[in-house]
Amino acid sequence: MSNETVLAELHALRDNVAGVTDSAVASVDGMLIASDTAEVRPDVLAALAAAALGLGKSAGKEVGMGELREVVTRCQLGHIVVYAVSTGQLLVVLGDEGLDITRLHLESRPAVTRLGDLLAN
Known part of the structure; x- marks a missing residue:
């Protein structure tokens, strides 16, 4: 797995979907794999996302x-x-109040598939 390739997927979501502010990939036990965050602590985001999942x-x-x-x-x-x-x-x-949630779902589903393939290697 290339960390740069995972980060490219995160950057693409931010660039292609209005309102996306932060993102991260983590293991289901809350360990951070990669993040594209500005003001959010990525390790805390990973842990909370794992709990929500x-x-x-x-x-x-x-x-x-x-x-x-x-x-x-x-x-x-x-x-x-x-x-x-x-x-x-x-x-x-994460997205602000202007997040285009429909566009996010359209963009993220193929990204999830690509990330799954990347992380399997």
Whole structure:
């Protein structure tokens, strides 16, 4: 896995989706792999995203909704979106109140597939 290639995926999301402010890739146990963050502490973001993903997976399993794809949290000042990359990694994206959430989902799904392939190597 090339850290530069993972960072290129994160930069592309920021560049291609209006409102994206920060992003990171982490393991499902909260260990940071790569980040594109400005004011957010990436290690804390990775840990919190892992917790959100774990809760989402548990909830989905409990109610029989199948494999978790993403967890979306809408806050007063923006969004936190956590995508399951594989069984072992996640992608977390932060966006301000102007985040184009539809565009984010369109751009992030192929990015998640590419990240999964990168991180498998």
